Amino acid sequence: xxxxAYLSRIGYRGPTEPTLETLRGLHRCHLFAVPFESLSVxxxxxxxxxxxxxxxxxxxxxxxxxxxETNGLFLxxxxxxxxxxxxxxxxxxxxxxxxxxxxRDHLVLLARLGGxxxxxxxxxxxxxxxxxxxxxxxxxxxxxxxFRLGLAGGVWALERLRAPGEDGRLLYTFTLEERELxxxxxxxxxxxxxxSSVFACKSFCSRPQPGGGRLTYMxxxxxxxxxxxxxxxxxxxxxxxxxxxxxxxxxxxxTLVPKDQDIQPPPEGEEMGPAPPTPTE
Numbered sequence: 708x709x710x711x712a713y714l715s716r717i718g719y720r721g722p723t724e725p726t727l728e729t730l731r732g733l734h735r736c737h738l739f740a741v742p743f744e745s746l747s748v749x750x751x752x753x754x755x756x757x758x759x760x761x762x763x764x765x766x767x768x769x770x771x772x773x774x775x776e777t778n779g780l781f782l783x784x785x786x787x788x789x790x791x792x793x794x795x796x797x798x799x800x801x802x803x804x805x806x807x808x809x810x811r812d813h814l815v816l817l818a819r820l821g822g823x824x825x826x827x828x829x830x831x832x833x834x835x836x837x838x839x840x841x842x843x844x845x846x847x848x849x850x851x852x853x854f855r856l857g858l859a860g861g862v863w864a865l866e867r868l869r870a871p872g873e874d875g876r877l878l879y880t881f882t883l884e885e886r887e888l889x890x891x892x893x894x895x896x897x898x899x900x901x902x903s904s905v906f907a908c909k910s911f912c913s914r915p916q917p918g919g920g921r922l923t924y925m926x927x928x929x930x931x932x933x934x935x936x937x938x939x940x941x942x943x944x945x946x947x948x949x950x951x952x953x954x955x956x957x958x959x960x961x962t963l964v965p966k967d968q969d970i971q972p973p974p975e976g977e978e979m980g981p982a983p984p985t986p987t988e
Contacts (some may be wrong), residue, residue, distance in 0.1 A: 708762045710787050716766045717741060725789040725818055730827070731837045736836045737781060737829040738836055742955045744938030748899050750961035753805075756888050756895050758783055769956050771914075773906055774830030775895050778814045781829050783907070791819040794888065797881035798832075803970045807880065811894045815881050817841065826856070826865070832913055833921055834878065839865075846872075867978070903973040910966045912955050914943065922934035924951060926967025
C-alpha cells in the first residue's frame, strides 16, 4: 500500500501536509476519480473489509466501491498523511423506501484540524464534494448543493437543501462514537445480499462529472443528470461491460449480471424507532 500510487490513482498533485486545503483537494479528487458502485456484488466478487484487498481493488485495479470500501481506504490515506481522522457509523435514508437503514449502515469520516471538526464522505454517491464543518444549523453551500447538519439527542443528521433557508431532505444520520473498519463487517455482508439494500438490489456505477451533473449506470440504463435535467438511455446487456470501462474505467474480472430490482423496506427491528433529528440545536 503506497501513498504515492494512491494519490496518482485519484489524480491529486497538490500539497500533502495535513491542512484544510489538502483535505479539500483530496476529497474532491477522490470523488471525481473513484466511482460509487455495487458492481462487485453482481459479478461474483465477494467484498471483504481488509485494507490490502481494498487497496488492490481501488488503486491497482482502478475500480470503485461502496462506503465501507472507499471511506475505509480514504481513512487509511488521511492517517498516512498525518491527519487526525476517525470512522463513524451512520444510517442512510433510503431514497427508494424513505426509511433509515440498520445501525452501521454507513461509514462516514471525521477529520480534526486545529479547532475544526470536518465531516468527510467519499462513499455516499450524490453527496457533498468538499468536507463539511461539523456545526449544527449552519447552511453550507457548495458546488454539489447546500447542506446542513442538525443535532438532537447526540445524533447528527445531514440534510440537503433545495434552496437556502428551506426545509432540507434527510440524507443520513450518524453519531460521533469512533469506529474501526472491522466494526462494519457484518453490515458489509448484509449489503451484499439483503433485499432491503440498494447494493444487493441494483447493479450501478456512478460518478460526478466535471462542470456539474452526474453520470450513473443502473441495471439496463445510463442516466445523466444536471440540476433538474435528467436523461436516460436504455442499454442492451452486451453493451454494458464496454460502457463501464469507457465511462467509469471499470474493468470487471467476472461476468456482470445486471439487476434493477425494487427494494424492500427493512424488517421491523432493523430500523430505529425515533424520528430523525431536525437541525434546530
